[in-house]
Amino acid sequence: xxxxxxxxxxxxxKPVRFRGGGFRTKPLGIISPxxxxxxxxLWELGxxxxxIDKLILPAPSEALQALLELIETGNLxxxxxxxxxxxxxxxxxxxxxGIGMGLAIGLFSYVRAGAQPLVSAIFPIPKIALLPxxxxxxxxxxxxxxxxxxxxxxFPTVIATYGGVDNVDRTLIRMAQSFGVSWSSIxxxxxxxxxxxxxxxxxxxxxxxxxxxxxxxxxxGAEFGVGAYILLAGSxxxxxxxxxxxxxxxxxxxxxxxxxxxxxxxxxxxxx
Amino acid sequence: MEIxxxxxxxxxxxxxxxxxxxxxxxxxxxxxxCLIGPSGCGKSTLLRIIGGLELPSAGAVLQVGxxxxxxxxxxxxxxxxxxxxxxxxxEGNISLALEDHSIGRKMRNEIIDDVLARTSLTExxxxxxxxxxxxMKQRVAIARALSVNPAVMLMDEPLSALDSQxxxxxxxxxxxxxxxxxxxxxxxxHNLAEAVRLGHRIAVLSRRPGKIREIIEIETPLDRRxxxxxxLGRHQQHLWELLRDEARAADLELANV
Numbered sequence: 004x005x006x007x008x009x010x011x012x013x014x015x016x017k018p019v020r021f022r023g024g025g026f027r028t029k030p031l032g033i034i035s036p037x038x039x040x041x042x043x044x045l046w047e048l049g050x051x052x053x054x055i056d057k058l059i060l061p062a063p064s065e066a067l068q069a070l071l072e073l074i075e076t077g078n079l080x081x082x083x084x085x086x087x088x089x090x091x092x093x094x095x096x097x098x099x100x101g102i103g104m105g106l107a108i109g110l111f112s113y114v115r116a117g118a119q120p121l122v123s124a125i126f127p128i129p130k131i132a133l134l135p136x137x138x139x140x141x142x143x144x145x146x147x148x149x150x151x152x153x154x155x156x157x158f159p160t161v162i163a164t165y166g167g168v169d170n171v172d173r174t175l176i177r178m179a180q181s182f183g184v185s186w187s188s189i190x191x192x193x194x195x196x197x198x199x200x201x202x203x204x205x206x207x208x209x210x211x212x213x214x215x216x217x218x219x220x221x222x223x224g225a226e227f228g229v230g231a232y233i234l235l236a237g238s239x240x241x242x243x244x245x246x247x248x249x250x251x252x253x254x255x256x257x258x259x260x261x262x263x264x265x266x267x268x269x270x271x272x273x274x275x
Numbered sequence: 276m277e278i279x280x281x282x283x284x285x286x287x288x289x290x291x292x293x294x295x296x297x298x299x300x301x302x303x304x305x306x307x308x309c310l311i312g313p314s315g316c317g318k319s320t321l322l323r324i325i326g327g328l329e330l331p332s333a334g335a336v337l338q339v340g341x342x343x344x345x346x347x348x349x350x351x352x353x354x355x356x357x358x359x360x361x362x363x364x365x366e367g368n369i370s371l372a373l374e375d376h377s378i379g380r381k382m383r384n385e386i387i388d389d390v391l392a393r394t395s396l397t398e399x400x401x402x403x404x405x406x407x408x409x410x411m412k413q414r415v416a417i418a419r420a421l422s423v424n425p426a427v428m429l430m431d432e433p434l435s436a437l438d439s440q441x442x443x444x445x446x447x448x449x450x451x452x453x454x455x456x457x458x459x460x461x462x463x464x465h466n467l468a469e470a471v472r473l474g475h476r477i478a479v480l481s482r483r484p485g486k487i488r489e490i491i492e493i494e495t496p497l498d499r500r501x502x503x504x505x506x507l508g509r510h511q512q513h514l515w516e517l518l519r520d521e522a523r524a525a526d527l528e529l530a531n532v
């Protein structure tokens with residue numbers, strides 16, 4: 004092809020169309036408070052204007068009023084204190100036992116062969132179904148409620164822990180063996196830290212389960228506790244108190260999730 | 276201390292797949308013996324057997340003479356994928372190899388200082404592995420291996436996970452280290468250029484079942500082997516001729532499994 008024809012038939016230049024992009028979320032910090040304010044504002048407006056029947060759904064301001072009342076009378080601490088105590092005792096015990104059992108299943112073939120089918124069989128039972136049995140065993144008081152929470156958190160923790168142990172990088176274990184590191188050191192310095200990320204995601208799940216079970220258990224025979232407060236409000240059709248109780252649970256869940264997040268970013272700071 | 280392999284054979288699943296067959300080999304003090312062979316010929320398995328991480332089906336690995344008295348872990352590995360604990364800093368990773376020995380905290384710190392200096396890592400002491408490049412990670416693994424004062428180093432493709440420039444730099448480091456300290460090592464690789472640069476002797480394994488086909492000796496001292504020397508080129512060519520058909524056959528074999 005001669006120079007002349009190149010000039011004459013010079014191919015058109017155009018930029019290549021950009022096809023990447025999309026499918027990537029970016030952090031927009033201001034959106035979430037705006038959504039909150041808008042939803043609650045619309046709700047308040049609807050209640051004030053009479054669009055929403057106050058008996059069916061009270062205005063946020065009324066729920067806030069009920070919450071303030073709860074604080075003034077000092078009942079808040081009675082209910083929240085009772086709930087928190089059950090939650091902390093049950094969840095901590097369930098978590099410690101669960102991690103112990105999970106490690107045992109992960110490390111010892113005999114324990115795995117013996118306990119894994121049991122865990123698989125009991126895990127899917129909704130633990131609230133066992134509450135009547137626990138009431139017979141441990142009495143109507145704190146025992147049965149704590150046992151329900153403990154049981155509910157134990158199994159997911161066991162499964163998360165031994166899953167984490169199974170996924171610890173085998174090359175790290177072989178490396179430690181090649182340096183003559185003892186069995187107990189391998190467990191403490193390699194297997195447990197290696198299983199930590201999995202254990203942590205287990206904790207996130209188990210705390211949610213624990214809150215659900217706590218409320219459920221408190222709805223069956225408890226004098227104090229957020230669950231009991233909500234149940235009482237419901238039977239009195241005091242929907243403002245009911246919403247206040249639910250908001251309390253939401254706040255509790257958020258605070259605990261935040262605490263776990265904090266612990267995670269400290270304990271797992273070697274990641275990412 | 277010398278290591279002598281006597282009639283090592285190995286098969287998986289009780290007489291099923293034979294991986295290694297009748298390997299006889301020995302290593303002298305201060306010598307680097309390279310093991311090369313096509314993929315799947317059992318060279319890594321052989322290295323695991325030498326270090327006591329796996330038991331051979333037949334034969335024995337003999338240790339001739341005693342390791343130096345200061346050696347904490349006479350047979351020490353360097354792995355292809357570094358095997359650093361991500362939750363420990365550089366210092367902590369080296370410390371792991373020392374913690375189970377009854378040496379005081381002070382002694383331990385001195386050893387760590389020493390090996391970090393020898394691998395020019397002193398300023399990275401408190402850094403986590405994820406902050407390091409591949410080459411630096413392998414350097415940490417080398418520092419960890421040096422910390423236990425090994426009699427024989429067992430290096431399992433230590434440079435294979437690195438890009439070619441880093442590999443070149445680290446190879447020069449290893450050569451320099453050898454010239455200074457005359458360490459003894461089995462060096463498994465599939466890279467012929469590495470083998471001719473680092474090996475005093477090169478044992479060529481055949482494909483499965485792995486047998487020693489030939490042992491090549493290279494007389495030129497390590498520090499006088501340049502990348503483009505015709506002698507090394509000749510050796511490399513010879514090794515490639517030995518391996519080419521094996522490698523091709525091994526390739527087909529794997530496809531048929």
